[in-house]
Amino acid sequence: MRVIAVDTNLIILLVVGSCSRSLIAVHKRLTAYSNADFDLLLGLISTYDKIVVTPNALTEVSNLLGYGVVEPYRTSLYNRLKVIAEQADERYEPSRSVVAEPEYARLGVADCAWLRCLDLKVELLTDDVHLYLAALGRGLVAYNFNHYREQRGTV
Numbered sequence: 001m002r003v004i005a006v007d008t009n010l011i012i013l014l015v016v017g018s019c020s021r022s023l024i025a026v027h028k029r030l031t032a033y034s035n036a037d038f039d040l041l042l043g044l045i046s047t048y049d050k051i052v053v054t055p056n057a058l059t060e061v062s063n064l065l066g067y068g069v070v071e072p073y074r075t076s077l078y079n080r081l082k083v084i085a086e087q088a089d090e091r092y093e094p095s096r097s098v099v100a101e102p103e104y105a106r107l108g109v110a111d112c113a114w115l116r117c118l119d120l121k122v123e124l125l126t127d128d129v130h131l132y133l134a135a136l137g138r139g140l141v142a143y144n145f146n147h148y149r150e151q152r153g154t155v
Contacts (some may be wrong), residue, residue, distance in 0.1 A: 003089070004045055005118060006127035008110065013041055015065060015084065019076045028068045031095045044125065044148065048079050052122050056098075056110040082114045083107040086091060091117040115140075134154040 006014065013030055016023050017038035024030050024038055036143045045051065056080070065081060085127040091120045093116040098104065115138060118124055124135050124142040135142035149155035 001050065002048045003052055003122045004048040005114060006057075006125045007065070007124070007128060007131065008057045009112065010041060010125060011053070011057060011061045011081075012065060013031045013038055014045070015061065015077055015080045018039070018048075019080050020073065022071070023073060023077075029064050032155075034154055036139070037149060037151065040152055040154065041145070044114055044143075044145075048123075051088045053085070053090050053112045053119070054110070054117055055090060055092055056113040058085055058090070060110055076103065088123050089136050093117055101114065107131060107134060 009029065013024070013033050016030060017035070021035050021038065024033055024035055061081060062078070065077050069077060072113075081107060094115050095109060096110055098112045098116060101115060103115065104111050104135050107130055108113075111128065111134070114124065114131060115134060118135060118140050120141065125145055126132050126133070126135075126142065127145040129144060129146075132142050132144045146155055
């Protein structure tokens, strides 16, 4: 079984694109992304059997998702996030353990929660170069979404 952990910005791209591709171009958190990036993301995650999330990442997504979005799109976005949250494999690490990580001062709570939740059976997909490098430094399997974008010429 192939399992992928999807980081915050990419979950936002997944949610927004799944609700309305036209919202990608106007969503304040997705200014760096296009419909082609959404298609690329869908193609990448479709090769996996399960998506892993953390409560920290989902909280970040929830906080950023509706920013500047009006109804009825706002409700649609939150409903789509609800579906993802219900279907994903959610992994939790207590904050007291997360802040004890050596990378905490550089990466923060959400990214260090990823580092504690990942193992060799779960691959990480992120657009965050610092998280990507930290995961690789721990011997974990990690992919930088921007590398795929560069290969496709969408960045």
